[in-house]
Amino acid sequence: MERLSKVSDNGLLEFYKRETGFSSPRTFSRHISASQALVERLDLYGKLIGHEGCVNTIEFNSTGDYLVSGSDDKQIKFWDWATNKLKFSYPSGHLDNVFQARIMPFTDDRKIVTSAADGKVRLGEILENGRVETKRLGKHQGRVHKLAVEPGSPYIFYSCGEDGLVQHFDLRSNSATKLFYCSTFAENPQSSNSVRLNAIVIDPRNPNFLAAGGSDEYARVYDIRRYQLDSSSSVDNPVNTFCPVHLIKTNDVHITALAYSNTSELLVSYNDELIYLFQKNMGLGPSPLSATSESLQNMEEATVYSGHRNCKTVKGVNFYGPNDDYVMSGSDCGNIFIWRKKGAKMVRVMHGDRHIVNQLEPNPHLPVIATSGIEKSIKLWGPTSNDVTPLPQDIEELMDANKRGREDHSRVTLTPDVIMHVLRLHRRQALAYVERRPNRDDVESDEEDVGEAYVLGFSDGEGEGDGNENPRECNIS
Numbered sequence: 001m002e003r004l005s006k007v008s009d010n011g012l013l014e015f016y017k018r019e020t021g022f023s024s025p026r027t028f029s030r031h032i033s034a035s036q037a038l039v040e041r042l043d044l045y046g047k048l049i050g051h052e053g054c055v056n057t058i059e060f061n062s063t064g065d066y067l068v069s070g071s072d073d074k075q076i077k078f079w080d081w082a083t084n085k086l087k088f089s090y091p092s093g094h095l096d097n098v099f100q101a102r103i104m105p106f107t108d109d110r111k112i113v114t115s116a117a118d119g120k121v122r123l124g125e126i127l128e129n130g131r132v133e134t135k136r137l138g139k140h141q142g143r144v145h146k147l148a149v150e151p152g153s154p155y156i157f158y159s160c161g162e163d164g165l166v167q168h169f170d171l172r173s174n175s176a177t178k179l180f181y182c183s184t185f186a187e188n189p190q191s192s193n194s195v196r197l198n199a200i201v202i203d204p205r206n207p208n209f210l211a212a213g214g215s216d217e218y219a220r221v222y223d224i225r226r227y228q229l230d231s232s233s234s235v236d237n238p239v240n241t242f243c244p245v246h247l248i249k250t251n252d253v254h255i256t257a258l259a260y261s262n263t264s265e266l267l268v269s270y271n272d273e274l275i276y277l278f279q280k281n282m283g284l285g286p287s288p289l290s291a292t293s294e295s296l297q298n299m300e301e302a303t304v305y306s307g308h309r310n311c312k313t314v315k316g317v318n319f320y321g322p323n324d325d326y327v328m329s330g331s332d333c334g335n336i337f338i339w340r341k342k343g344a345k346m347v348r349v350m351h352g353d354r355h356i357v358n359q360l361e362p363n364p365h366l367p368v369i370a371t372s373g374i375e376k377s378i379k380l381w382g383p384t385s386n387d388v389t390p391l392p393q394d395i396e397e398l399m400d401a402n403k404r405g406r407e408d409h410s411r412v413t414l415t416p417d418v419i420m421h422v423l424r425l426h427r428r429q430a431l432a433y434v435e436r437r438p439n440r441d442d443v444e445s446d447e448e449d450v451g452e453a454y455v456l457g458f459s460d461g462e463g464e465g466d467g468n469e470n471p472r473e474c475n476i477s
Contacts, residue, residue: 034325038367039338039348043385045368046084048378050077055372057100057359061109064365069378070098070114076124078109081370081380093134094118100147104171106154111171113137113157115144121159123171138167138176145314148200150207158202160212164194168224179227183236184216185289198314199258209239211266213255217247218288219268219278240283242266244276244304245296248288256310257317261324261341269317272406275305275329277341305329305344307395308337309402313374316359320369328369330357333402336371336381349392352379 053072060067066087067079074094078087092098096117104111110126119140125133140161150156155171160182168177182195197214203221213219220238247253247270259267266278282300284291308331320326320338326347328338336357338348353373361370369381392398 034321038383040388041383041385042381045380045382048079050086051376054374055378058361058370058372060363061103064363068101070101072097090132093122099145102147102149104154115147117143145198146200148202151204160197160200162196180236198256201258201260203260203264205264211258213258215254217253218243238286241288242278256314259318272311277303303344305339307399309405313358318360320362328360332356
């Protein structure tokens with residue numbers, strides 16, 4: 001049995017089944033894409049060069065033919081990734097770094113929603129005459145890191161911001177609906193504060209459920225059917241929460257990224273901690289502070305993925321493989337880490353950036369991965385190597401260095417000088433974003449920006465610089 005499993009990992013069994021007629025072409029494609037042998041042959045396929053700042057967001061379209069990206073340069077770019085060619089580019093209309101760009105389904109790739117550090121959520125619409133119209137759809141009091149698009153809907157998506165607000169958008173209307181403010185769990189209800197949200201994802205098996213995470217240790221799951229889209233209710237009321245038992249009430253970690261698998265497993269990446277995979281039955285309920293010691297002791301433990309380090313940026317996490325067979329993350333050491341989802345065995349480490357790898361996006365149909373980080377290019381990875389690539393010889397030293405970094409960071413002593421520095425930074429941020437918890441009067445819709453139009457910047461990929469001529473430094477926060 002062990003030998004059969006080894007043969008299957010090498011992909012030989014799948015070829016045998018195909019040649020003998022026991023496997024259809026579709027089944028063969030899915031199984032071979034999930035084989036460890038293919039993952040071990042991933043190599044740099046190409047680079048997409050053209051942005052003039054850090055690339056913060058990347059996404060393949062539904063067919064996997066094209067890739068959209070957004071950057072600190074506030075540009076949105078469409079790429080024919082297979083030929084490393086830029087198709088077109090347009091100014092997003094944002095006034096600060098673009099953090100997310102999502103293509104709306106069933107719009108012929110003509111509608112792109114974006115969010116940014118300026119607190120705005122915008123729509124870019126590609127017109128038949130080759131122009132792009134952009135307009136503001138809504139805003140937050142603070143940066144907006146992520147958007148979540150309802151699966152299969154050309155109209156519905158959600159945003160979350162550092163103000164703790166979750167908003168609902170319908171492109172058929174001209175206004176955003178503020179659903180609720182995500183609040184910290186506090187034993188004294190009067191002392192609760194908003195959670196600064198970094199991540200929001202929708203369960204693909206049941207789009208009524210969305211998960212959000214941010215500046216505390218809890219990933220919260222909400223049933224959006226409980227919220228009135230006419231803004232008559234804005235009470236934060238999750239139906240479930242997820243957190244590793246040892247992190248409950250720690251108050252010194254926060255969530256940077258979430259991802260749902262196709263079977264509703266929830267992947268949670270923590271700042272300067274590890275990555276955890278939760279099954280649906282591992283929740284703490286809507287009030288995690290009410291969980292008893294006995295119930296926590298009997299709770300099944302989440303699968304843990306370790307070896308990387310997630311400290312300096314709001315780092316992403318994702319699944320890879322036709323059945324979400326692998327988990328992948330970037331790292332502060334500039335590497336891409338890939339683990340088998342089942343068992344959490346590390347199977348591949350690739351050098352993806354001179355500084356930090358932040359985002360990883362799998363192609364929906366091919367064994368191809370796009371990654372981005374502090375560098376100004378997008379890297380493409382495919383199983384193009386003729387040889388199986390083992391883990392680096394210094395992998396133990398690399399993992400130990402990342403572990404020491406996490407442990408040293410957790411033991412930092414807050415001296416008076418450090419405390420004053422933190423307070424100064426907090427004051428600057430407060431002045432910049434005027435972060436506050438709005439009252440009921442703030443739930444009214446914002447005025448729309450006047451629409452703007454841009455001519456598409458078509459390119460055949462020639463003459464694109466590498467971005468090094470721009471002296472602007474990428475932000476690490």
